[in-house]
Amino acid sequence: MLRLDSETGKAKWYKNEGTKSIASALVSILIGMCVGMIIIILVGLAKPEISTKGIMEGIKIVFLGVFSTGRAAGAVTFGFNPVNIGNMLFRGTPLIMAGLSVAVAFKTGLFNIGAAGQYLMGTMGTISVALTLGNSGIPSFIVWILAFTAGVVLGALWGCIPGAFKAFLNINEVITCIMTNWIAANLVTWFFDINDQFKNGADGGKVGYTIPLSNVDVVTPRMGMDVIFKGSQANGGIIIAIIIAIVVYIVMSKTTFGYELKACGSNMHATKYAGINSKRNQILSMAIAGGLAAAGASLYWLSGNTEFFWSTYQTLPADGFNGIPVALLAANHPIGVILSGLFMAMLNIAGLQLKTLTAYNEYIADIIIAVIVYLSAFSMFFKEIMNGRKHKKGGKI
Amino acid sequence: MAPEYIIEMNHIRKEFPGIVANDDITLQLKKGEIHALLGENGAGKSTLMSVLFGLYQPEAGQIKKNGEEVKINNPNDATALGIGMVHQHFKLIDVFTVLDNIILGAETTGKLGFLKKKEARKKVIDLSEKYGLHIDVDAKVEDITVGMQQRVEILKMLYRENEILIFDEPTAVLTPQEIDELMEIMRGFAREGKSILFITHKLNEIMAVSDRVTVLRKGKYIGTVNTKDVTKQELSNMMVGRPVQLEIVKDVAKPKDTILEVEGLTVMSKIHKKEAVNNVSFKVRQGEILCIAGIDGNGQTELIYGLTGLEKATSGKVTLCGKDISHGSVKVRNEAGMSHIPEDRHKHGLVLPFTLEQNLVLQRFKEKEFHNKGFIKFDAIRNYALRLIEDYDVRSGQGPITIARSMSGGNQQKAIIARELDRNKELIIAVQPTRGLDVGAIEHIHSQLIAERDKGKGILLVSLELDEVMSLADRILVMYEGEIVGELDPKETTAEELGLYMSGAKKQGREQV
Structure with a gap:
């Protein structure tokens, strides 16, 4: 009793799960933007110094932030802004990686809230290896590879810890992830505290920063990004991130390995019954998740021009946690993560534009992100509405 | 004069994407009778019962209780009408105890909203002893056998003192002795004036306990018969739509290594x-x-x-x-x-x-x-x-x-x-x-x-x-x-x-x- 589309033999596109995921993500984004707009209007009305024109400009920037080109003749102008778009790609890179990390874990039934800690371990690995081996006569592209690998491996090992606790002792990974996050924060702070050779002493008055990797010439190639997006921080990191996302997509959906991981995530008992080593797979998925989050950190610091503020024991890096909304918004689809990661970065840039170009401050962008995060958790709900709610109890046949 | 039927489901139609699960089905339940609902997998039995229990809304048809049309929008409506159901796949909370599961949704509380567990416990134990449904009230549901979970489900219904009882494949996990006991309980219910809808595929049980049988096949209504007027073979033919081999035919085993x-x-x-x-x-x-x-x-x-x-x-x-x-x-x-x-x-x-x-x-x-x-x-x-x-x-x-x-x-x-x-x-x-x-x-x-x-x-x-x-x-x-x-x-x-x-x-x- 096959009941597929009579012509194509496939399920109709609008009934496709993917279509519904995209549509529900767009609904979340749209509502988030509308809430942001309302806030801008309310703030504008409440503050006498903001005119109606100012309100309109604020709204425009929220929607078209990356395309704002500054002010001319008293009005905000829009057009192709290579700096903004390039910076969006640059800031999107670690977000995409953190999003992939969370998405892979989700697909295998685990909630990786430990991306922040894995990100820090990746930071430590990459920066220490790059600064130690840079300028030591080893060709810098080899140092780059070693530094990147060191970061990824450290992050993967860090991810293994909650994975192993879950697999062998059945301790919820959320708890161990939170703990390993703070352990990582303190470990990293301590590590850079006692290793003076990594500290940036060159700029007078700066305390607590590491030497930028451009000083030792271990920098991700720009891969033409500096030509297209002149004046921005964009580099080849975004291309590497996109390639990794595509690889993750292929591994998760086209290989037996991905099938195995997903099966373990969906029903551990059944995989045990089928003779699949579910314990090993749980550890592996957390290792992959950890490696991905750490790769985000590596790519970020290997851009060269950023300095790591290493006193992290008080605050965990936001990029790690932002991986969760990025993954949710993309319905855990690796390719979708690229888009949602860039979208988050775009809102970030829009926030900065609000601050520099209007009387508003950048926190409005944060509110919009917060609303979207909130709503992306509802994406299941939107999907259900799109399913007409008829399927609610599953039509048995 | 009291209406003849306590529950009537007339011309019910329920569609799911790509399939008509119930196509013009009529089911009439008399007060105090045991009414069996017979059909193969996918015949629409569970769907029909879900309609009665308020889980689904039918596309067409009406439901009457005591001759008056009622609208059952959700299980709460059904419960308010005295309809109780034991589902085929149990609806129990694994990490709750048996007692908690039974009283869930029908808790008796004191003035300040505290649970009166002692009374509930006594009532549950009395019920389980009365009907021989042995349970360990303090065990967690995840730790007990499927058979005992079934008994918890049945007790849930007894606890709520429902007057229309739907049993969805209740005997699947019971032992022969327990089945006999359950049959006796069901007869007892019927004598007390409760009405029972009994979904099953076991012809022996239908012959043993039911008064009337309604047969469904592939979403369609085949007919309602008095149990004493039919044979097992006739029932199974009605259900499957072709003559069925009821006895297993096999050669003598020739075991080797x-x-x-x-x-x-x-x-x-x-x-x-x-x-x-x-x-x-x-x-x-x-x-x-x-x-x-x-x-x-x-x-x-x-x-x-x-x-x-x-x-x-x-x-x-x-x-x-x-x-x-x-x-x-x-x-x-x-x-x-x-x-x-x-x-x-x-x-x-x-x-x-x-x-x-x-x-x-x-x-x-x-x-x-x-x-x-x-x-x-x-x-x-x-x-x-x-x-x-x-x-x-x-x-x-x-x-x-x-x-x-x-x-x-x-x-x-x-x-x-x-x-x-x-x-x-x-x-x-x-x-x-x-x-x-x-x-x-x-x-x-x-x-x-x-x-x-x-x-x-x-x-x-x-x-x-x-x-x-x-x-x-x-x-x-x-x-x-x-x-x-x-x-x-x-x-x-x-x-x-x-x-x-x-x-x-x-x-x-x-x-x-």
């Missing part, structure tokens, strides 16, 4: 700190069906877990096809020649969010046939799935890409059986393979097991159903409290004698086979 040898197997219980399986030894030979009979919870589940590697055995030796697999992993055992149709198809048998085709290659996806250097050969899996679906008559909404969760219980089971039999292993372990299935499906599965036996496979069958044990087995081992208390030849024993062994009243000193 030993395939599986179990010596002194001991497995610890997960619930209690004692042996669930205690020093059990037996052999399974090629070309025979060895049946492990016993009342639910006497160690059968743990025995199978120990054999299949799902749990570690404390001691004992297991040899499969000449290979010592006592300490082998599940994978090693599978490869040594073991197929396993698991007891709990949702927990072990299927990855429910996966598609049917993904489930059909659950053990085999790493075989050369299905991948190329780690990349899944989607076409190969699709073709394989299509073949199994065809060969084993697995029905589903969208064929290979149907999500396993959305399939009916019978077809989920058929899919598992297709997968396990097609792996073509020497030993087939089948645990309650026909639980909750209808006559047509049972006939199909039984004949498949016999065919496998005749091909020379060794079959280890665990069954709680006496009929199945008596008609299918070539040899019977009875398990009681973790031990094998008797070995019987089905041709020389009776159901009554088997019952005595199962209840522990009889025991034999057994020689090794």
Whole structure:
């Protein structure tokens, strides 16, 4: 009793799960933007110094932030802004990686809230290896590879810890992830505290920063990004991130390995019954998740021009946690993560534009992100509405 | 004059995308009668009951109670009308105790909103004693057997003092004695003036207890008859739409070499700190069906877990096809020649969010046939799935890409059986393979097991159903409290004698086979 589309033999596109995921993500984004707009209007009305024109400009920037080109003749102008778009790609890179990390874990039934800690371990690995081996006569592209690998491996090992606790002792990974996050924060702070050779002493008055990797010439190639997006921080990191996302997509959906991981995530008992080593797979998925989050950190610091503020024991890096909304918004689809990661970065840039170009401050962008995060958790709900709610109890046949 | 019917469902129509589950169905329930609802898997019984219970809204038709039209929008409405239901798949909270589950939603509280658990407890215990539904009120649901969970469900309804009781396949997991008791309880309810809707596929029970039967087939209303006017054969013909073989026909077994040898197997219980399986030894030979009979919870589940590697055995030796697999992993055992149709198809048998085709290659996806250097050969899996679906008559909404969760219980089971039999292993372990299935499906599965036996496979069958044990087995081992208390030849024993062994009243000193 096959009941597929009579012509194509496939399920109709609008009934496709993917279509519904995209549509529900767009609904979340749209509502988030509308809430942001309302806030801008309310703030504008409440503050006498903001005119109606100012309100309109604020709204425009929220929607078209990356395309704002500054002010001319008293009005905000829009057009192709290579700096903004390039910076969006640059800031999107670690977000995409953190999003992939969370998405892979989700697909295998685990909630990786430990991306922040894995990100820090990746930071430590990459920066220490790059600064130690840079300028030591080893060709810098080899140092780059070693530094990147060191970061990824450290992050993967860090991810293994909650994975192993879950697999062998059945301790919820959320708890161990939170703990390993703070352990990582303190470990990293301590590590850079006692290793003076990594500290940036060159700029007078700066305390607590590491030497930028451009000083030792271990920098991700720009891969033409500096030509297209002149004046921005964009580099080849975004291309590497996109390639990794595509690889993750292929591994998760086209290989037996991905099938195995997903099966373990969906029903551990059944995989045990089928003779699949579910314990090993749980550890592996957390290792992959950890490696991905750490790769985000590596790519970020290997851009060269950023300095790591290493006193992290008080605050965990936001990029790690932002991986969760990025993954949710993309319905855990690796390719979708690229888009949602860039979208988050775009809102970030829009926030900065609000601050520099209007009387508003950048926190409005944060509110919009917060609303979207909130709503992306509802994406299941939107999907259900799109399913007409008829399927609610599953039509048995 | 009181209306003739307490509940009337007139011309109900319910559609799901791509299928009409109920097409113009009429069901009239008289006060104080036991009304059976009979039909194959997918005939629309559960859907019809879900409409009555307020889980679905029908596209057409009306529901009347005592002659007045009512609108049942959700289960709360149904409860307010005195309608209670025991679902086929239990609606219990695993981490709550039995008592908490029973009172959930119908809690009695004091003035300040505190639970009056003592009273509830007393009421539950009284009810369970009155009706012989033995439960451990303080055990957590996740720790008790399926059989006991069923009893909790029934007690839930009794606790709410509903007057219209829907039983969806209630006897599937009960022992013969318990079934008899339940039948008695149902008659008692009917005498008290309660009305019972009894969904079942077991013709014996219908003949024994019901007053009238409504038969559905493929979503359509076939007819309503008085039970005393029809025979079992007539009913099954109405249900299936063709003459059905009710008796199992099989040749005498021709057992050959030993395939599986179990010596002194001991497995610890997960619930209690004692042996669930205690020093059990037996052999399974090629070309025979060895049946492990016993009342639910006497160690059968743990025995199978120990054999299949799902749990570690404390001691004992297991040899499969000449290979010592006592300490082998599940994978090693599978490869040594073991197929396993698991007891709990949702927990072990299927990855429910996966598609049917993904489930059909659950053990085999790493075989050369299905991948190329780690990349899944989607076409190969699709073709394989299509073949199994065809060969084993697995029905589903969208064929290979149907999500396993959305399939009916019978077809989920058929899919598992297709997968396990097609792996073509020497030993087939089948645990309650026909639980909750209808006559047509049972006939199909039984004949498949016999065919496998005749091909020379060794079959280890665990069954709680006496009929199945008596008609299918070539040899019977009875398990009681973790031990094998008797070995019987089905041709020389009776159901009554088997019952005595199962209840522990009889025991034999057994020689090794």
